[in-house]
Amino acid sequence: MNTLKKKIRDHKYKFTSQRQVILQAFLDSQENHMSAEDVFNVVKQIDPDIGLATVYRALELFSSLDLLKKLDFGDGRSRYEINDNNLSHSHYHLICLGCGRVTEFSYDFLSEIKDKIRKENGFEIVDYQLKFYGYCKDCEKNKIQ
């Protein structure tokens, strides 16, 4: 938390109690991919006066500071996760078309492809997002088709 606090202050933003509570929610949460409303519901427990707009504003601020990473799983709302800030530590998301469960998977295929893309397109990668859609073990078992 102190690292996060420092990063916010370094950018001349204020470390308000609301911002702290919202960050804490991510540090504490078992739920890895919270939507704005998920976050709102968590922080309301600690500070009932907090507003949904404040949550949205904080999530956007934190994303711009790379404290959080904004995700999209195609369910009509943005989701966020703590950003570990290291490309090679990145993970991918396995999104089950049956139950919607999102699992994480990690495997370094990037170094190879990164070079290839730089050479062929002159495109300098700073981040990426990889989502696999399919059926998880349980749904595969129960699939009719």
Next chain:
Amino acid sequence: MNTLKKKIRDHKYKFTSQRQVILQAFLDSQENHMSAEDVFNVVKQIDPDIGLATVYRALELFSSLDLLKKLDFGDGRSRYEINDNNLSHSHYHLICLGCGRVTEFSYDFLSEIKDKIRKENGFEIVDYQLKFYGYCKDCEKNKIQ
């Protein structure tokens, strides 16, 4: 177009003039990733009476039939492209953080990772989406930082 028409009829859906015009827009368009409104603007030229809701309904229908593929580039609206229906032909999107331009890139790394994921997670992949964020040649050149 006849293949598409067949696929629609095979599923007992009607091949209406509106649906035809919308599909034609994708076949003709140079723009590879049209939003619902982009499509609406194109088809209005041909059929001024067409409604935006019809476009949305058609895009959803076509996606469910795998004629189109629904994409999300994080700009707050869904985008669509013709689906080539072959996992190994799939391409990735290079999204420039400078100018927003979306380029396509193709490289088969999937077969390898697919096996790995099936073994380790019991997850059966049917589709995936890979997006790289970074800076394209031009923006890299002009980047201050």
Next chain:
DNA sequence: GTGCGTGCAAAGTCTTTGCAAACCG
């Protein structure tokens, strides 16, 4: 104290839905 940050409510954007009329097969 000053100006950034907040809460609230209203507005905005994209998308979906209800319904009567139109149309495909």
Next chain:
DNA sequence: CGGTTTGCAAAGACTTTGCACGCAC
């Protein structure tokens, strides 16, 4: 003809914004 599909407008879901008050520094 009958059930789909359409166009329109209204509603819905998520997110952003305007503004007066409050708080971090």
